[in-house]
Amino acid sequence: SAVISQKPSRDICQRGTSLTIQCQVDSQVTMMFWYRQQPGQSLTLIATANQGSEATYESGFVIDKFPISRPNLTFSTLTVSNMSPEDSSIYLCSFGGTSGPFSYNEQFFGPGTRLTVL
């Protein structure tokens, strides 16, 4: 199966700054997603990262706060902008889709980025 990695694995940031999280898959994949998981909570979808076009955001998440790039079929970035303590969470990327060896609908997650905002 494909390997998915995220950088950084964790970070501590100051209020008002921005952090860009990278997600890399070692195979070309159709769909890539970004999730937020607040401490002790479930996963909430932030957006779907579309290759070659703007990301599709879920209700409650906006591009100005969480700009996303998807320059190719193996890589995506999520930026958490103008951070506040409420942004302290685990940010997870996942991939899925019908391309390559993966069955449709299956999603596989990266190890996550643990963000603490002071």
Next chain:
Amino acid sequence: GENVEQHPSTLSVQEGDSAVIKCTYSDSASNYFPWYKQELGKGPQLIIDIRSNVGEKKDQRIAVTLNKTAKHFSLHITETQPEDSAVYFCAACEGGLSGAGSYQLTFGKGTKLSVIP
């Protein structure tokens, strides 16, 4: 939109006993139901899934059942071991069997399973 309810929120079992986690969903169009295991400090790991064209699927000590009429599905872990201790999430998706659909997973709130040696 889809709503997934998961019970119980915490579950403690003795090593060797069975554990059952139950989920219900609201959208009758959902037809793909994965289960994830998340260990402390790690991302969720897909452990088993079931599609709406089958009622049960088994993989060694893990099984999942689906009742489309009642809109509920369950995870069964037999002969539990301490390494089964983790948070388990169910999810539902409206992905089509042909590959079409939104691919958007809606997750339950999770069950923290503790297996006592």
